[in-house]
Amino acid sequence: MEETPLVNGDLVSEQTCISDKNMIHELDLKGYGEIENEKLFLKQFETLFLLYSKRLILKKGKKQIDFDTFMNICQKTDSEILTKFLIYRDLKNRGYVVKDGFGFGSDFRVYERGHFGEKGAKFLIFGLNEGQQEKMGNLQKKIEEITQMGKEPIIAVIDRRGEVIYYKINRMNFNENKSRLEESFKI
Numbered sequence: 001m002e003e004t005p006l007v008n009g010d011l012v013s014e015q016t017c018i019s020d021k022n023m024i025h026e027l028d029l030k031g032y033g034e035i036e037n038e039k040l041f042l043k044q045f046e047t048l049f050l051l052y053s054k055r056l057i058l059k060k061g062k063k064q065i066d067f068d069t070f071m072n073i074c075q076k077t078d079s080e081i082l083t084k085f086l087i088y089r090d091l092k093n094r095g096y097v098v099k100d101g102f103g104f105g106s107d108f109r110v111y112e113r114g115h116f117g118e119k120g121a122k123f124l125i126f127g128l129n130e131g132q133q134e135k136m137g138n139l140q141k142k143i144e145e146i147t148q149m150g151k152e153p154i155i156a157v158i159d160r161r162g163e164v165i166y167y168k169i170n171r172m173n174f175n176e177n178k179s180r181l182e183e184s185f186k187i
Helices: 021-029 044-052 067-077 081-093 136-148 178-184
Strands: 007-012 015-018 034-036 039-042 056-060 063-065 097-100 108-111 123-129 152-158 164-168
Touching: 007 021, 007 044, 015 021, 015 044, 021 039, 039 044, 044 056, 044 067, 044 081, 063 067, 067 081, 081 097, 081 108, 081 123, 081 152, 081 164, 136 152
Parallel strands: 007 056, 123 152
Antiparallel strands: 007 015, 015 039, 034 039, 056 063, 097 108, 108 123, 152 164
């Protein structure tokens, strides 16, 4: 697991803002956040990960905000934040650089180890909770769009114990075969 130095951040309208120039550089190299106006803004799942791993001191004004408090803030606006956090934490602990997804229903872009900043993301991951329903048509559409981009689609399923299981998926074809259906039901 990567070692990130202790970071100080301020909570600005539900986003973590890092102002220290050295920290911005250090975190940016590791794939954290987005730089805007010489400040680094972390995504909520990145903030949760750094709070969870005790690498971030987050403050709103003079008040320090802990992991549970920030999770409660996030859950008010994003019902999927726990799922995202669990997947993000698992991928970071495995040594991957992870950025948020860009559409197609994907939650994350994941870079091959050692290739962040050199190549685009190799994998697009979308998370599902065990028992969650997903329409085959939606899944098929996502997979096709991801493969057309030259990325590998992966489903991350979170089981009841909070463990993440990854499934690499290939294109799926579900062809409707009316003639056989009709024949099998002839009386």
